[in-house]
Amino acid sequence: MRNEWTAVIWLCVGCSGVSGNLSDANADGATQTDGGTPSVDAAADALISPTEVLPLSIAFTFHMEGANLVVDKPAFDRYVIDIQTTAKLFHTNGAVATWEAAEIVQKSIDYKVNILKELESGGDAIGLHANGAGYVPNDKNYTTEKMSTELQKQRAAIASLGVTVRHVSNICSTVDWVKAVQSANFEAVTGVVEYCLKSLPAASQGTAANCDAPNNCHTAYPKETAQSISSWFASSGSNWTTPASSGLLILPTSGSVPCSAEEAAGQVSPTQCKYGTDDVTATLAQLDVAIASRQPGKVHSHILVASFGQTPNAQVIESLFQQIKSKYIDTGKAKWIKVPDLIDLRKTAPAL
Numbered sequence: 001m002r003n004e005w006t007a008v009i010w011l012c013v014g015c016s017g018v019s020g021n022l023s024d025a026n027a028d029g030a031t032q033t034d035g036g037t038p039s040v041d042a043a044a045d046a047l048i049s050p051t052e053v054l055p056l057s058i059a060f061t062f063h064m065e066g067a068n069l070v071v072d073k074p075a076f077d078r079y080v081i082d083i084q085t086t087a088k089l090f091h092t093n094g095a096v097a098t099w100e101a102a103e104i105v106q107k108s109i110d111y112k113v114n115i116l117k118e119l120e121s122g123g124d125a126i127g128l129h130a131n132g133a134g135y136v137p138n139d140k141n142y143t144t145e146k147m148s149t150e151l152q153k154q155r156a157a158i159a160s161l162g163v164t165v166r167h168v169s170n171i172c173s174t175v176d177w178v179k180a181v182q183s184a185n186f187e188a189v190t191g192v193v194e195y196c197l198k199s200l201p202a203a204s205q206g207t208a209a210n211c212d213a214p215n216n217c218h219t220a221y222p223k224e225t226a227q228s229i230s231s232w233f234a235s236s237g238s239n240w241t242t243p244a245s246s247g248l249l250i251l252p253t254s255g256s257v258p259c260s261a262e263e264a265a266g267q268v269s270p271t272q273c274k275y276g277t278d279d280v281t282a283t284l285a286q287l288d289v290a291i292a293s294r295q296p297g298k299v300h301s302h303i304l305v306a307s308f309g310q311t312p313n314a315q316v317i318e319s320l321f322q323q324i325k326s327k328y329i330d331t332g333k334a335k336w337i338k339v340p341d342l343i344d345l346r347k348t349a350p351a352l
Contacts, residue, residue: 050297056290056334058324059342060095061190062086063129063169065102066309076107080115082311087119089314093321094329098339100127100169100190105158116163125338126163127190130154133180134173135195135214144176144237151184166340167251172196172214176237178248188249188343190303194219194269199237218269220253220305225289228252229300231346249346251339253303254286257320258310275313280320287324291333299346 064083070076083099090097099119105128108114116126133150136142151168158165168184169191171177177199181189194217197208211217222228233247234240240250255263259273260282273279283304290302306312328334337345 053294053296055332056294056300056302056328057337057342057345058095058328058334059098059125059337059339060090060304061098061100061127061169061339062306062308063100063102063191064104064308065129065131065170067103069309070103070107073111076104076111076113079104080113083115083119083308085314086308086312087122087124089312089317090321091123093318094325095321095336096124096338098125098127100129100167101158102129102131102170105154105161108161109157114161116158116161120163125340126158126165127339128154128158128165128168128186129191130168130170134171134175134177137213142173142175144180147173147175147177147180148183151180151186155184155186164340166343167249172198173237174198178234178237178240180237182248186248187347188251188339190251190253190339191305192221192250192252193217194221194223196221196240200241201238204241215271216269218271220255220303222252225254225286225302226293228254229290229293229302231299231301249343251301251303251342253305255305257283257304257306258313258316260286260304272310275316277316277319280316280323283320284323284327287328291328301342 068075069079087097097119099116101116104115108116120126130151133147133154136146139146151171155165166186167188167190168181168186169189171181171189171191172193172195173180177196193214194206194208195211195214197205198211202209208217220228229252231249231251232243233245234242234250235244235247240248255270256273258275258279259267259270261276261278262270262273264282264285286304287302290300294300324334329336
């Protein structure tokens with residue numbers, strides 16, 4: 001899966017899950033509405049004011065992958081400078097980033113340059129982007145157990161840098177990726193795309209059934225913004241689209257920021273796009289839908305994605321931030337937040 005920049009946007013408390021493959025009711029009591037969107041535990045919702053719509057909480061997550069970007073010490077040093085510059089851009093604009101790391105983990109260990117700890121100490125958050133776990137095309141006998149072992153190995157490596165990691169991305173697989181992720185003690189996943197449906201029974205995979213690689217069915221799941229604003233818990237890779245009362249927290253995403261205009265124009269699963277002002281327009285249009293789709297007494301999320309293998313265009317990002325500030329932050333419709341705080345919000349929501 002390509003590296004991406006993910007923005008997670010949470011709205012208020014007591015969320016509803018979304019699925020195109022949901023039964024009318026599951027064992028945990030989450031029922032489906034006529035529109036294909038299941039409701040969450042009514043008891044949890046009852047603890048929230050049924051008339052209140054809370055501000056949208058926004059978090060951006062960068063997927064830090066690309067072996068060529070850290071192939072040697074000079075390349076690694078340039079990459080670190082790009083990271084530091086981008087973090088400063090966020091902070092200058094009142095935003096905060098969540099960095100999901102891949103190859104840079106081992107290189108940080110090798111070169112004894114702990115950029116991830118520096119970012120965390122500066123107020124950002126850290127996650128794992130699990131390259132080489134979940135999708136392993138050269139292993140025809142790949143299993144859930146192998147995925148679990150690989151995730152535990154990667155978790156140990158990033159933990160050795162002294163950073164706190166609670167969530168992971170790049171985990172779509174034909175095996176039970178929910179079980180594997182949980183076995184490695186991650187609480188949540190981001191970056192869910194259509195390829196993740198490959199772990200479901202064949203009849204429930206939809207268009208992903210004929211997909212042979214994540215890049216070929218990289219459309220965010222759920223695709224529609226009005227649906228992807230909802231998070232849910234999953235109990236198994238075989239039924240992860242059906243909300244459970246507890247389990248692995250699924251934080252859906254929308255498409256990547258630099259590909260927003262391309263997706264709006266009808267391109268399917270674009271993965272490599274240039275940043276442009278039209279992407280700002282398309283992204284803001286998605287946010288308008290997310291804001292308008294909020295329901296009183298509910299928690300909602302909207303996750304935007306962009307690659308950090310491709311250095312973000314500062315002018316485009318700053319324009320996006322400034323317009324988010326004027327349209328949503330200054331009007332009280334949104335606030336910035338880190339992904340770990342979003343996990344806490346979702347997990348503690350029933351007690352609020």
